[in-house]
Amino acid sequence: MFKYLLPEGVFRSVYEIDLNMLRELGLLGIIADLDNTLVSARTTAATPELARWVEGVRERGFRVVIVSNNRRARVSAIAEPLGVPYISSARKPLAGAFRQALRLLELPPERVAVIGDQLVTDVLGARRTGLTPFLVSPIAPGEEGLATQMNRLIERIARSRLRRKGLWPDGEGSWRG
Template sequence: MLNKLTPRLQVKTIYDIDLNELYKAGIRGIITDLDNTLVGARDPHATPELIGWLELVKQKGFQVVIVSNNHHARVSTFADPLAIPFIPSARKPTNQAFRKALQLMSLKPEQACVIGDQMMTDVLGGNRMGLFTILVKPISLGDEGFFTKAVNRRLEKVALYWMRK
């Protein structure tokens, strides 16, 4: 089980991802979480820095789909102004939303990566689908929901403890 929770790459922020290396590795699609991955959980819109990064991602030839466990209104408020397709209420780590994202991009699992801040949803779901998984540090832990704080983050601490051994 621990190998399913282990990301292929771990970075501080999305800005630390080497997009050229991803492209060389055959990655053409980015499935990204929203809350605490792209912006803080309470931030409704993209920052200018994030808008620039997303433009760079598209210029380099990547497709992007946001896959979030959050509700439609939250995700659409963020994604619609950026013209980024999204899948809300994704129920990660189940496979359905990841499959749908791959279909939207017309890509195979080995051609896409998942970027997220949670091992229990983003990394586990991506690894189960055979996607390249990238774990980022959460932008703002203080804004997380009860389940994420009480369950997911505690389970992550235990998993990280065992991974270090």
């Protein structure tokens, strides 16, 4: 069970994920979480830094889709100005939205990375669907709702288990939790 919560890599933010590394792993598509991964929960528009990242990722030939459990109005306000396709109300970690995202990307699961800030939604959903998950530190963990706080509790338990087994990818030493 805990192995399904194991990210392939851990990073401080999306901006620190080396695109060459994704390429070397054979990954051509990115499924990105929205809240606390690309923007903080209270940010209502894409930041210039995020817009530049999306542009750079695409210039390098990656396909991107945003998959969020948040509502359509919230997700579209960020994704549409960026010109990034999105799936809202995704019900991660269920596989449905991830499969739908693969159809949008027109890529098989082994070619697609998932970038997110939660083990219980992003990483678990990715592993169950055969995708490669990368974990980033939440942008503003203080702004999280009750459900997410519960998830964080499960994360702490899973993370310490995986660490004890020497499985946690601690290389960057970047985890703030």
